Amino acid sequence: MxxxxxxxxxxxxxxxxxxxxxxxxxxxxxxxxxxxxxxxxxxxxxxxxxxxxxxxxxxxxxxxxxxxxxxxxxxxxxxxxxxxxxxxxxxxxxxxxxxxxxxxxxxxxxxxxxxxxxxxxxxxxxxxxxxxxxxxxxxxxxxxxxxxxxxxxxxxxxxxxxxxIDRKLVGMNLLPTRFTMNELQKVYEAILGEKLRRTSFQRKILSLNILERHEKQFSGKAHKAPYLYSFTKK
Amino acid sequence: MxxxxxxxxxxxxxxxxxxxxxxxxxxxxxxxxxxxxxxxxxxxxxxxxxxxxxxxxxxxxxxxxxxxxxxxxxxxxxxxxxxxxxxxxxxxxxxxxxxxxxxxxxxxxxxxxxxxxxxxxxxxxxxxxxxxxxxxxxxxxxxxxxxxxxxxxxxxxxxxxxxxIDRKLVGMNLLPTRFTMNELQKVYEAILGEKLRRTSFQRKILSLNILERHEKQFSGKAHKAPYLYSFTKK
DNA sequence: TTATCATTGTCTCAGTTTGTAACAATAAGA
DNA sequence: TCTTATTGTTACAAACTGAGACAATGATAA
Missing domain, CATH: 3.90.79.10 (Nucleoside Triphosphate Pyrophosphohydrolase)
Structure with missing residues (x-):
């Protein structure tokens, strides 16, 4: 330069x-x-x-x-x-x-x-x-x-x-194409600097109708596997 | 200049x-x-x-x-x-x-x-x-x-x-010190470009606890006189 | 004085959203 | 088969919102 x-x-x-x-x-x-x-x-x-x-x-x-x-x-x-x-x-x-x-x-x-x-x-x-x-x-x-x-x-x-954060979609750009609900929540928490309630967060995000649900992600851990999501681009 | x-x-x-x-x-x-x-x-x-x-x-x-x-x-x-x-x-x-x-x-x-x-x-x-x-x-x-x-x-x-408009107090600067609820509502409507419901607007604004109520304003018109309000500066 | 009218302050009630908890359904390891 | 951690979903009360009802009130007209 x-x-x-x-x-x-x-x-x-x-x-x-x-x-x-x-x-x-x-x-x-x-x-x-x-x-x-x-x-x-x-x-x-x-x-x-x-x-x-x-x-x-x-x-x-x-x-x-x-x-x-x-x-x-x-x-x-x-x-x-x-x-x-x-x-x-x-x-x-x-x-x-x-x-x-x-x-x-x-x-x-x-x-x-x-x-x-x-x-x-x-x-x-x-x-x-x-x-x-x-x-x-x-x-x-x-x-x-x-x-x-x-x-x-x-x-x-x-x-x-x-x-x-509530007016413009923020998670879209900070995560890979497919991600779990928990990962998205972590992004919001990092930005806001505070913990959020799992169920409220999930309900709120899903009600926006901007996510598409895909297959489950098996982590190898001993618990239920979460779904992967992606943003529906329009 | x-x-x-x-x-x-x-x-x-x-x-x-x-x-x-x-x-x-x-x-x-x-x-x-x-x-x-x-x-x-x-x-x-x-x-x-x-x-x-x-x-x-x-x-x-x-x-x-x-x-x-x-x-x-x-x-x-x-x-x-x-x-x-x-x-x-x-x-x-x-x-x-x-x-x-x-x-x-x-x-x-x-x-x-x-x-x-x-x-x-x-x-x-x-x-x-x-x-x-x-x-x-x-x-x-x-x-x-x-x-x-x-x-x-x-x-x-x-x-x-x-x-x-919902995050920063807007009416404060566009109106005289004392104003009626109706005048404040008109300001909001002019900015948003849409009509608002009288009772909902009143309830919402009052719940913010940013207004102080003063004497009534008698307009000379044949109806109940509205109260005057001012913003509580802090 | 009384009736009328327009506007205001308050209340009600149903519908919606939100906070919180409960619960069943997993995946993997012991 | 039992245990454990985490997830998807449901349930319920509290809070909030939209929409209307209604009485109170200034001024004017009868």
Whole structure:
């Protein structure tokens, strides 16, 4: 990836909170920049002749290998206080990029349009970008401290996800195609941060008429085998 | 208002959908540009050293005279297709502003961060800005065609308002301090675009424990006088 | 004064949804 | 065959909602 100042719109960036579900926990992708100890959300910039949503999809594909990701834009952060040029300067210098000339625009003040994405954990092989040495999953209750206002961004993403959980189908994107009712319940519990009642949950989800029942899944455990379900796409 | 290129961040604008309630209808403020026949949402730009939210409040105060307005950011529009430099060139020329030099930056591509505001209709005396000759209320079902993607912005604002109506207190900002239950119901009906049942609405609102009951309001009409209510602020 | 009218506050009652528990039906191992 | 953990389903009370009934009440007309 090149970051020359001729290709991108100045002052505008995006950051993405990429949610996955594994080990009964909700996790997000976090990048670590070379030789700085700085952690950040995956983000990027918008090309001169590119739409905002296209730019975000392009960036997410580069980071996860996935196209056709479920995406929601949730807020644009534009406080003066989030402009701390020393942070970007540190990152650039750690990567031997000159902070004058071609890359100087990266030190300017930026607005960040924030998106959250819901993806199937097992489909992804996270890839760091040119400035970072890792891109890894972190459980949302075990996050490192993030640079700038990225902690706030994550918090707002999670809040929006919770607010949306009953209006937009959330489980669809965090689970494999076929799953048990219990797995779906675990996803809801991880997002909401609270236990749910089994029978109420089952009744509520089934009453939405969005699930198709398939064969049973035999786990080898000594108890009744649960049915597998999939979402009916329409 | 000056619009010289040294004061504002390039490529970033905001637009606001300012809701008011009058004559049993939901209305929004629309500006008309001098000698162009172009209608648009009130908007503006962000100064170099100013936070986004500050900029929006500053602009709204200039347009309405109100400070302390209820504001929600709801989406950022960044499609390539919304960049039609001829439109802004038309507006500038109609105001005898040179499209080269100091104001040339206004012809660039812009992202627009969109907000909606809820205000008390009677508190406002709309004021046009430097480029427009009017700033007036239009009922949402009688809007003129708006320039660029401003129709889309209004539609999304209304959709967001409807989605939020049960989660955020909406009536509070669209009515005077004291109001009758019927007036509040009319606000809900205008926003949702459907009739509501009187008794159900009353029961639901009262069960929220957010209203304080005051003296009756005698209208001079030949029927029982309704109580006045106000929101309990906490 | 009395009758009429439109609107309001409250109540009722049935139908629906939700919280909670109970119970029978498994799969696999002992 | 018995035990154990988990699942699908049913049952029942509590809470909520839709729809209507009804009395109370300001003002006007008779």
């Amino acid at each position: 090149k970051l020359g100042n001729s290709d991108y719109l100045p002052h505008i960036a995006y950051d993405s909170v990429i949610f996955g579900f594994s080990g009964e926990k909700l996790k997000i992708l976090i990048m670590k920049y070379h030789n700085t100890g700085l952690f950040a959300l995956p983000g990027g910039f918008v090309k001169i002749d590119e739409s905002l949503n296209e730019a975000v999809r392009r960036g997410l594909q580069e980071r996860t290998g996935l196209s056709n990701i479920y995406l929601e834009q949730f807020y644009t952060f534009g406080n003066v206080e989030r402009h701390i040029p020393e942070v970007m300067a540190t990152i650039l210098r750690a990567n031997n990029f000159d902070t004058e000339g071609e890359y100087e625009w990266l030190l300017d003040r930026f607005f960040s349009v924030a998106y959250y994405a819901l993806i199937n954990y097992n489909d992804v092989i996270p890839k760091p970008d040119a400035l970072s040495d890792s891109c890894d999953w972190y459980a949302i209750d075990e996050l490192p401290t993030l640079m700038l206002d990225h902690d706030t961004i994550v918090e707002k993403a999670l809040q929006t996800l919770r607010d949306n | 000056k619009l010289g290129n040294s004061d504002y961040l390039p490529h970033i604008a905001y637009d606001s959908v300012i809701f008011g309630f009058s004559g049993e209808k939901l209305k929004i403020l629309i500006m008309k540009y001098h000698n162009t026949g172009l209608f648009a949402l009130p908007g503006g730009f962000v100064k170099i050293d100013e936070s986004l939210n500050e900029a929006v409040r500053r602009g709204l105060q200039e347009r309405t005279g109100l400070s302390n307005i209820y504001l929600e950011q709801f989406y950022t529009f960044g499609n390539v297709e919304r960049h039609i430099p001829e439109v802004m060139a038309t507006i500038l020329r109609a105001n005898n502003f040179d499209t080269e030099g100091e104001y040339e930056w206004l012809l660039d591509r812009f992202f627009s961060v969109a907000y909606y505001a809820l205000i008390n209709y009677n508190d406002v005396i709309p004021k046009p800005d430097a480029l427009s000759d009017s700033c007036d209320w239009y009922a949402i079902d009688e809007l003129p065609t708006l320039m660029l993607d401003h129709d889309t912005i209004v539609e999304k604002a209304l959709q967001t308002l409807r989605d939020n």
